[in-house]
Amino acid sequence: MADPPAILDLPLPRRILIMAAVVLASTLYATTLLVASTLLPQMQGSFAATADEIAWTTTFNILATAIVTPMTGFLVARYGRRQVMVGSVSIFTLATYLCGQAESLEAIVAWRILQGGAGAPVVPLANATVLDSFPRNRAGLVSSIFGMTVVLGPVIGPALGGVLAEMYNWRWAFYMIVPAGVIAALGLRFALPPDRPAARTPLDWLGFLSLSISIASLQLVLSRGQRQDWYESLEIIIETGVAGLAFWIFLAHSLTAARPFLDLxxxxxxxxxxxxxxxxxxxxxxxxxxxxxxxxxxxxxxxxxxxxxxxxxxxxxxxxxxxxxxxxxxxxxxxxxxxxxxxxxxxxxxxxxxxxxxxxxxxxxxxxxxxxxxxxxxxxxxxxxxxxxxxxxxxxxxxxxxxxxxxxxxxxxxxxxxxxxxxxxxxxxxxxxxxxxxxxxxxxxxxxxxxxxxxxxxxxxxxxxxxxxxxxxxxxxxxxxxxxxxxxxxxxxxxxxxxxxx
Missing domain, CATH: 1.20.1250.20 (MFS general substrate transporter like domains)
Structure with a gap:
């Protein structure tokens, strides 16, 4: 694992700028978590999709987020915190713009996958950066500032997105995020100090794949269980079995491997x-x-x-x-x-x-x-x-x-x-x-x-x-x-x- 950048050695104004940039970035990502739920009826009509088909725009976004989130530690060790943060916010902003430009169901699902995967490291890294930015005896204060993004982002997204969708159309609920995303990416690029990643560590593929399959299967069970009548459906039974088996493999491997994907x-x-x-x-x-x-x-x-x-x-x-x-x-x-x-x-x-x-x-x-x-x-x-x-x-x-x-x-x-x-x-x-x-x-x-x-x-x-x-x-x-x-x-x-x- 790469050592975190020496943020505490920076002057206070720059540390405040770092906090502002990471809070903005994490708020934008939290805003998109539930914004699509208010847009589903309009998007369904726009793409002539069924209710089950349009639900994939939310399901696959959650899946991508769940799979990439555990990779945060590996990505930081491999590329450094600043590079991962700036890259994640930049790709997330581009994917959000492309969501608004989508002209087919396949396109919107693909861009939602990219949006969820690219934005997944933003919140955990933003939280870690906020805690690194100030002494531990100020952890309560800085955590309260950062915590507002966790609570207020999912509130702002559906409310503001719904208003824009009624005034214009559903695409503007995505476009509203793009300018702030550009500002957040530039702020992170110039505020965060450069950091050197650790020695290149190979990815623990067995641990990563087993955990990813387990999480993906669990999210499919949670997302589709109600539509498929839970365990009356063969699909849900299979997905539950795959989730349990993959997690068992991940657990057994993590407890015995020299350098596991996640350090238990x-x-x-x-x-x-x-x-x-x-x-x-x-x-x-x-x-x-x-x-x-x-x-x-x-x-x-x-x-x-x-x-x-x-x-x-x-x-x-x-x-x-x-x-x-x-x-x-x-x-x-x-x-x-x-x-x-x-x-x-x-x-x-x-x-x-x-x-x-x-x-x-x-x-x-x-x-x-x-x-x-x-x-x-x-x-x-x-x-x-x-x-x-x-x-x-x-x-x-x-x-x-x-x-x-x-x-x-x-x-x-x-x-x-x-x-x-x-x-x-x-x-x-x-x-x-x-x-x-x-x-x-x-x-x-x-x-x-x-x-x-x-x-x-x-x-x-x-x-x-x-x-x-x-x-x-x-x-x-x-x-x-x-x-x-x-x-x-x-x-x-x-x-x-x-x-x-x-």
Missing amino acids: RLLLDRNYALGLALVFLYGMVNFTPTVLLPSLLQQHAGYPDSIIGLITGYRGIGGTIGFGMTLLIGRWDPRIGMSIGFGILVAQGLWLTQLDLNTGVDVLLANALMQGVGVGVVWVPLTVMTFSGLENRQLAEAMSLFHLLRNIGSSLFISLSVSEILRSGTVNYSRMTEMISPYNEALSLPWVMGGWTMETQAGLARLGREIERQAAMIGYVNAFGMYTAACGVAILLGLLGRKARR
Whole structure:
């Protein structure tokens, strides 16, 4: 592994410039993670694609990101941090422009693959560079600044991308990133000091390929499981088997090889091992309400897109408040800070389970603000505790695994939540419709039926629609219950960490 550049030896203004450049770069990459989800309907019409076909633009982007992220440490050792950062941001910006220029489904999928793969090293390297830029006793402050990119990027992307798509078309959601990407690449090129890579180390192909196949298969299971009815599908069974076998090969090889692709000895550090488990849970709870609430509010509660965008914006405001709070909380034991942050998320999740289809906008805005505060408070103590026992030369490799697990946690929990919503909605719809019968004497009472009627076909249709809405709401409440339970588990895990060394 190459030694990190001597950033601490640089004057403070240049270190601030370095931070600005890496924060801009990582924010741009985080912005593209969910922006495509708001563009899928327009893109589907533009390319005359089916829903399953257009979903590949998201699936393959996630796959490319997951495969390349673990390579971050190897790339830094081979080429040096500055060269990898500048190259990644430059290629990412070019791929983003080409996404906007795509004229066919095959082209947009290819450029999304390049975009995900090129941008994958940006966030872990940006995080490592931020920690290298300032003394360790300032880790809390700089982590709070960097952490805003993790929370605010996925909020800014869908909101701003959706507005541009409505005003112009979906291509402008990609074009808006290009000028900032050019600025970020130039800023990194002139701000980061040159660094010499280590001696050329051959790539551990067996470790790399086995881990890549395992991650790719797992992401396919998570992305396509719901469409293929999970383990009723032979495809999902095969992909799960391949993922398990490839991971076993990777694990056995990594524990016996002299120079493995990923150094599993990092896991001997207790705080780092616990941090990986916690960031996996953090990934699970970070984006789940952001993904689930818009569909609930739009399809079942009848909220317009403008209100949904406002709710998403309040989550970003809450995130900013949460990161501001860490300026105080960052001075405390990280275990206390994580307990406070995840405790806020537990309270917010319990509040979510009390929602119904008549909930007012003010309640939804307050809940989104609270969730933003929670995820903002958690990030800084989580980062400080996780990397407190590692040396600077280990940060690039350690960060790649850290952010990989965060992304996998998000994919896994979103898939599980959507599956639970559909399963529970179907089961409860079936149970509730069984009660709608002329033989149910309770329905003959006027105060039971209210304005509903079974006497006409239109009345039955309206009643069926209402039952469908209520059954779906039960599914969402169950998903929010899973979200709350994950936050509670995170509190218990966080207390197992050692006190971070200052």
